[in-house]
Amino acid sequence: MTAVKDILVQKIQESGPMNVAEYMETCLYHNEHGYYMSQTPFGTEGDFVTAPEISQIFGEMLGAWVADTWIKLGRPQSWQLLEAGPGNGTLMKDMLRTLKYALPECYEGAAITLLEISPMLKIKQRDNLLDHHICWANSLDDVNFDLPTIVVGNELLDAFPVRQFTKVADQQYREKLITYKDGQLQWHNSENTTNLPFNSEIVETSDAMESFLCKLKDKLTNGVALFIDYGDHATGDSLQAIEKHQKVDIFHKPGLSDLTAHVNFDNVRRVLGADRTSFAEPMGQFLNSIGLPMRAAALLERAEPSQKAEIEQATYRLMHPEQMGQTFKAIAYRTDNSYDVAGLYFESQPKSHAA
Template identity: 40%
Template sequence: MNQLQQHIRKQIETTGPISVADYMMQCLCHPKYGYYMGRDPFGREGDFITAPEISQTFGELLGLWAAITWQQMGSPSPFHLVELGPGRGTLMKDALRATKAVPGFQDAAHIHLVEISPVLKDVQQEALKSEQIHWHDSFTNVPDGPAIFIANEFFDALPIRQFEKGEKGWAERFIDLDPDTDGLRFVLRKDEAARALMPEGLKDKPEGGLFEVSPMGQAIAHGLGARITQQGGAVLALDYGYTEPGFGETLQALKNHAYAPVLKNCGEADLTAHVDFTTLARSFIEAGAKTWGPMNQGDFLERLGITQRFQALLPHANDEQRPDLIAAHKRLCSPDEMGTLFKVICATHPDHPAPAAFE
């Protein structure tokens, strides 16, 4: 039993079972024992690999997308280019390299990274040491003004609540001590208030289903939508998820590139859940923003020219690099890899024209 699990056990013994959202928040963000607070989880030596680490073309294309969006906004100067959950800084580094040739873009851009991990902040500082970067622990601290927000695999790590429909109606899943072991277990607490968090089409479904919702994700999307509606700008979010709300558990733990038990090794594995893009879009819209998509990541990248970019790189690649380029393109775009599982959604100021790839 590690120190975080001991801490959670003491909390449950003192105040009773905790929600899944509370459990996720502690496992990921506890200031002393949280998963993201003391490690670099990315890459082959970590627990998972994200799109920017697969190929530099991913960040380059997102940078060019941001430059086109900036031009559609009327090329404001200054403006804020903000990344939420920037990992190692790889995406931003590639984006800035690709946009050097866009007249006025980098002169106008104030770069902001929203990061809570001290370890990752150090990695980002090294990766972007030639740039002037501003760090924040919340997007709400980004100064006023038009802004373009990029969120790649950000919303999936936000805490969720889980609700299960049994014989007596809806109940919320909580986490309690397992009386038969030293570990933890899921329990149910009756909660009629849960119905208010659910889409109308699911409230009267038959028993046996489990529904997930991320109030924090909705609140952040609403806040971002209000920001760009009032001050101008756009939000581009890429994540794995689904386009229609439905039953099913997606909460998962990842450790050493493999699935791990959710209720074990607290703080030592990444915890994520699939993003509900319909609810995400509704949060943007309720704040006054206009939404575009969601669409599959493979389609989005193809519309931005990823195949042409790889075709341009292949003639200059050696025998060792060529298979890696082909594999990277397949992983990012193929329907049986990230191409379909990952979705892309954009929110803009209501008067913004169709963003690149969403025409």
């Protein structure tokens, strides 16, 4: 039995069955034993690999996207680059290297903020970003939004806890709960029904994600936020546990495996407001629009033979529909509709003009 499982069992015995969000919150974010607070989740040594770990080209292209967005914000002398959920700091490192080389004026005026709650990951980020002046924030309330701000969140939204509901009649659902019986954590449906405006057999909602997005929308008064994550426009049972790059049972080693759920991008647009939020674009199309194939071709021209296969494989994994290119989506929120956002399009902007 893991330390987190002991905590879960005690909570259930004291308060009764818990919902999935409570389970995820405890497993992932318990201040001492939670997965993100005590484990090393990222990279080949961890439980999963994110896009920045696949190739530096991903971070370089997002760095170029940030530079383009900074120009569209009017080239502010002082501005803030905020990464929410920065992992090991790899993405920020690649973005800053690109900004420093391609647009020194942009780099020199940037206040760099990392939104991170994990003490272990803060250490890794610090070690990875020694060449840059970095500030950390534990929550959006700790971030100063007085400056024009560009927000980047890669695989952030999927880490927010979700609740799950099972359909029993039209728009009538019972919440899926977790109990402890016969020495095991088990599924248990609530006795009461809940009215939800859906018809799917299983519905997932994330109060935590919606709260985060609402607060960001309230605080971000001048800037753009970009989120890249896996998900779609539908709802359903997407909850999964990952350990050592393999899916495992949800109740397998609580606190020692990652728990995630697909992002419902329709909900993201609804919360942020469809008038200021782009449509969710498949990541492969987004990366194509901002020039990743051209960057890959330039790298291939001067690469050693041993490096060419790595570049080609990374491009394939990031962009191909059967890899990350379709499952992952990019979506942006802007505080001002007077400019476009590279690679994405909005209701007020024809798709052919998104650049």
